[in-house]
Amino acid sequence: MSLTTADVRKVARLARLAMNDAEIETARAQLSGIFDLIAEMQAVDTGGIAPMSHAQDVAQRLREDKVTETNQREAFQAIAPQVEAGLYLVPQVIE
Amino acid sequence: MTWEIVIGLEVHTQLSTNTKIFSGASTAFGAEPNTQADAVSIALPGVLPVLNKGAVERAIKFGLAVGAHIAPRSVFARKNYFYPDLPKGYQISQFDLPVVGQGTLTIQVEPLSGNAKPYEKTVRITRAHLEEDAGKSMHGDFHGMTGIDLNRAGTPLLEIVSEPDMCSAAEAVAYAKALHSLVRWIGICDGNMQEGSFRCDVNVSVRKPGQPLGTRREIKNLNSFKFMQQAIDYEVQWQIDTIEGGGKVQQATILFNPDTGETRAMRSKEDAHDYRYFPDPDLLPLEISEEWKEQVRATLPELPQAKQARYVNDLGLSAYDASMLTASREMADFFDSTRMHLDTENDIDNPKLCANWIIGEVTAQLNREELDITQCPIKAYQLSELLAYVAKGRISNSGAKEVFRTMWTEGGDADSIIVRKALEQISDSGAIEAIVDEIIATNADKVAEYRSGKDKLFGFFVGLAMKASKGKANPAQLNDVLKRKLAG
Numbered sequence: 001m002s003l004t005t006a007d008v009r010k011v012a013r014l015a016r017l018a019m020n021d022a023e024i025e026t027a028r029a030q031l032s033g034i035f036d037l038i039a040e041m042q043a044v045d046t047g048g049i050a051p052m053s054h055a056q057d058v059a060q061r062l063r064e065d066k067v068t069e070t071n072q073r074e075a076f077q078a079i080a081p082q083v084e085a086g087l088y089l090v091p092q093v094i095e
Numbered sequence: 096m097t098w099e100i101v102i103g104l105e106v107h108t109q110l111s112t113n114t115k116i117f118s119g120a121s122t123a124f125g126a127e128p129n130t131q132a133d134a135v136s137i138a139l140p141g142v143l144p145v146l147n148k149g150a151v152e153r154a155i156k157f158g159l160a161v162g163a164h165i166a167p168r169s170v171f172a173r174k175n176y177f178y179p180d181l182p183k184g185y186q187i188s189q190f191d192l193p194v195v196g197q198g199t200l201t202i203q204v205e206p207l208s209g210n211a212k213p214y215e216k217t218v219r220i221t222r223a224h225l226e227e228d229a230g231k232s233m234h235g236d237f238h239g240m241t242g243i244d245l246n247r248a249g250t251p252l253l254e255i256v257s258e259p260d261m262c263s264a265a266e267a268v269a270y271a272k273a274l275h276s277l278v279r280w281i282g283i284c285d286g287n288m289q290e291g292s293f294r295c296d297v298n299v300s301v302r303k304p305g306q307p308l309g310t311r312r313e314i315k316n317l318n319s320f321k322f323m324q325q326a327i328d329y330e331v332q333w334q335i336d337t338i339e340g341g342g343k344v345q346q347a348t349i350l351f352n353p354d355t356g357e358t359r360a361m362r363s364k365e366d367a368h369d370y371r372y373f374p375d376p377d378l379l380p381l382e383i384s385e386e387w388k389e390q391v392r393a394t395l396p397e398l399p400q401a402k403q404a405r406y407v408n409d410l411g412l413s414a415y416d417a418s419m420l421t422a423s424r425e426m427a428d429f430f431d432s433t434r435m436h437l438d439t440e441n442d443i444d445n446p447k448l449c450a451n452w453i454i455g456e457v458t459a460q461l462n463r464e465e466l467d468i469t470q471c472p473i474k475a476y477q478l479s480e481l482l483a484y485v486a487k488g489r490i491s492n493s494g495a496k497e498v499f500r501t502m503w504t505e506g507g508d509a510d511s512i513i514v515r516k517a518l519e520q521i522s523d524s525g526a527i528e529a530i531v532d533e534i535i536a537t538n539a540d541k542v543a544e545y546r547s548g549k550d551k552l553f554g555f556f557v558g559l560a561m562k563a564s565k566g567k568a569n570p571a572q573l574n575d576v577l578k579r580k581l582a583g
Binding site: 058061 | 112113114118119120121127128129130131132133134137139145146147148149150151168170175177178179232233234237239240241242243244245369371374378379380381382
């Protein structure tokens, strides 16, 4: 499968990546290469084989519903660009 | 020109766990901003999600309560979008393999207008999936910036999606109310709508009968049943007017403004629906064994539907009474408790009497004072004592209402209020006969008229006798004695 530059531009916008034309073309070629790899894998007949999500047969580990975290706001906010009244401040968002 | 309305709901219920869905931070409401936003909630690099067993248990409970298939294996997916209250840049949700599959919820619909009768309807539930809530944006006075509180980020949500089975605002509201009652009934959500524990998104479209579905618009984040009804009514009219005016409805996400009663489209976000879901590589598939499912099933209380059926079949209540009494689990508990006390302590088996008083006096007074049944100042055992006296004829119905009002405002037990207010009904036949004899003796002319055929005067005598007994004569007994003595 071959991606178009329009495809790449769209994905870049969705991922909030600013890319110039040369970068778009490089990314297009690289991404197309990945799709080729996927196409190769998809060509393998996997009929009758259940999909697996881990090399070992393991499932999601669950946590008891108990509070283990303490308030570390001060430490976290020490590295935030801007805070006020306990809130993280970000450029204004308008609905 | 008739239009058909098609409505489907997506309801976000905050699950009543102690901690977040993927970390051990508290979910208590009302904490200082960001004091419950741990490293996972604020998405510090390198953190990993660990799924909360309590959240999964609640999802299973819900699935079982609506008769749905519980997926033995379900998958968490990333829903990608950028917004400051979502620090990871994606929300962990479920996509093609949700934990709860198709189920149903049967609702009682009370039409909002006209003399239409209440009816029952079964709404299909498409699915319910686990996901994390986002944080909150504050648009206060922050020098042109937005404040972000991530305490809510990571709170477990169960998003319950219905089929577009509802065809009026009344049905949508009835469904939302039934769902609200159910999640509280089974104890998976506190249902506090003001605090955002139960939020509804309503998809609305209109079409001509027989035509394919029209384009829908989604009203976001309704947190009151009243607003839901207003928003749907407004939106339906707007869509009909738009189409009849030659326009076309564009798919959009819209908000309802309670102050103006209008809906308006949100800034249409380009690519808003391009969420690029993919399985979250940080989370393995969730496996739910048959054994675990059965363990959870054993913890479910009797469900509202089953209770309703039992009230009708075993207790002889009407379908209406049964549905009123099962509007919430607390209401049903109050009724059961009143009925049991009446039965065990007074040997009076009279569910109908209990139902009448709870649906009547108790509910009316609660509504007047905007209280719910858990805040009722009269406890079930107090009410049952009062009802025992009503059943035994110790007090009249109106006397009982006075006792009830006194009990409500001042507290106390029925017996002492009856004695203190001298509300005891006169059931002593000698006393009643004496009153009647006196009346007959002092109203000879009227008695003569009555005896010559003026039957209507009977009420006049009842009035006099009641007055003479200060309203305390047992009405049934009084009638008997009067009839007998007046006949001569």
